């Protein structure tokens with residue numbers, strides 16, 4: 001990864017991400033999933049590599065998820081594309097006027113985002129959706145680079161505890177002052193960060209949360225309504 005301090009373009013960051021092989025366990029897992037494939041997708045060629053961020057370079061809203069899904073983004077090559085989490089995310093973005101279509105099934109579907117950029121704490125699909133701490137540490141530089149490059153962001157939406165902590169640590173890596181001594185994740189929290197950007201937290205729209213009712217459609221929709229209101233306050 002580059003060590004320069006000036007902001008890289010999103011294209012440069014994406015190129016580095018796709019070529020990255022610094023976490024052997026995850027790189028191997030992504031390839032193995034792509035080799036075996038799920039029965040429903042046997043006829044498809046999986047992406048099977050690290051997945052770059054996706055969205056509007058002029059974004060006011062930056063969404064930080066956990067990691068690509070094994071048969072979602074690791075299959076399609078685009079964040080939150082091709083799985084249930086993506087149905088929740090893009091469905092809501094479309095309802096709020098932030099996505100050109102309500103579904104996201106494949107990377108070449110023409111979907112565009114309006115004012116939104118989607119990224120994640122880890123760019124390789126981890127076994128059991130659980131990246132190791134050292135893997136998150138290695139991957140966080142990409143998030144910091146994106147945060148530097150996306151200089152119109154007004155609201156960061158962190159999905160889940162891992163996404164939340166990735167944002168805090170990336171800010172620290174960028175030399176930005178701490179928000180509070182021990183900021184903790186909880187669903188629905190809103191914090192104004194010293195750089196004048198709001199940090200909103202939500203449960204991740206994983207099936208584990210959405211199928212159990214931990215995250216309901218009403219809660220999910222309210223998160224985006226809050227983000228839109230916050231944007232209008234700045």
Ligand code: SF4
Pocket residue numbers: 017020021022023024026027050122123124135138139
């Ligand atoms: S998780 Fe991030 S740092 Fe690790 S190999 Fe994938 S892209 Fe590279």
